[in-house]
Amino acid sequence: MPDPNTLSLPDNASLFTRLRVATQCLQVLQHDPANPTCGQLLNICLDGKVYASLVQQLQRSEEGRRILSERPSLQARDLDLAALERLPEGTLGHGVARYYRDNKISPFDTTLELKNDIDYIGKRYRETHDLLHVLTGYGTDVVGEMELQAYALGNLGIRTAVLILAxxxxxHLKTPQAGVGRSEYLRRLWAAYRRGRASQQFLGFRFENYWETPVATLSERLCASAAQLN
Structure with a gap:
């Protein structure tokens, strides 16, 4: 198995190099699914052009330019989960802190160097994953994780999500999860994809400024409702 500490993607890497590094990352992730370095590097290998397009979109707005300039972070070292959990129940901060505690996991962290805005957007996408579970209401079971991937695909066009969904x-089609038949599974993924497409692009939102805001308020603001999909 490759050593994740030695993996890197050269500047202006060819398609062959990107696929080679992506394959090495997948080998690591098969044994260590939560590996933050390979998780982010895999996204950069497959989604570099997508991230470049997202950077261009952010540069068109004042808030987007501020995010790219200041590079706010949701990494473990930047979150005080104890303080967030003391916020009133129902707020974003409280919900995120409880999410980590209840699922017995830690916030995203990485040691990858951010050489440019594209690298930052790759990092930002990874570190917003758990927060999106709280906002969208998608579960952390297998089906819920696939729903969130479908949402991200619809919202951002992330290619890695296509691979994960495939x-x-x-x-699932081979061995359906308990209680979720094949047709319901596909229906839920399609609904999540459409919801993502109809929702505000979440990478342009500075979540760090809204810890004290109710989750319900932010969800209504950022995530399309079922009524909006009809």
Whole structure:
């Protein structure tokens, strides 16, 4: 298995190099699914052009330019989960802190160097994953994780999500999760994809400024409702 500490993607890497590094990352992630370095590097290998497009979109607004300039962070070292959990129940901060505690996981962290705005957007996408579970209401079970990938695909066009959805769907069609039949599974993924497309692009939102805001308020603001999909 490759050593994740030695993996890197050269500047202006060719398609062959990107696929080679992505394959090495997948080998690591098969044994260590939560590896932050390979998780982010995999996204950069497959989604560099997507991130470049997202950077261009952010540069068109004042808030987007501020985010790219100041590079706010939701990494473990930047979050005081104890303080967030003391916020009133129902707020974003309280919900995020409880999410980590209840699922017995830690916030995203990485040691990858941020050489440019594209690298930052790759990092930002990864570190907003758990927060999106709180805002969208998608669960952390297999089906909920696939729903969130479908949401991210619809919202941002993330190619890594296509790969994850393909493997996840093949697995589910072969061995359906308890209580979720094949047709319901596909219906839920399609609904999540459409919801993502209809929702505000979340990478242009500075969540760090809204810890004391109710989750319900932010969800209504950022995430399309079922009524909006009809």
């Amino acid at each position: 493997f996840g769907t093949l697995g």
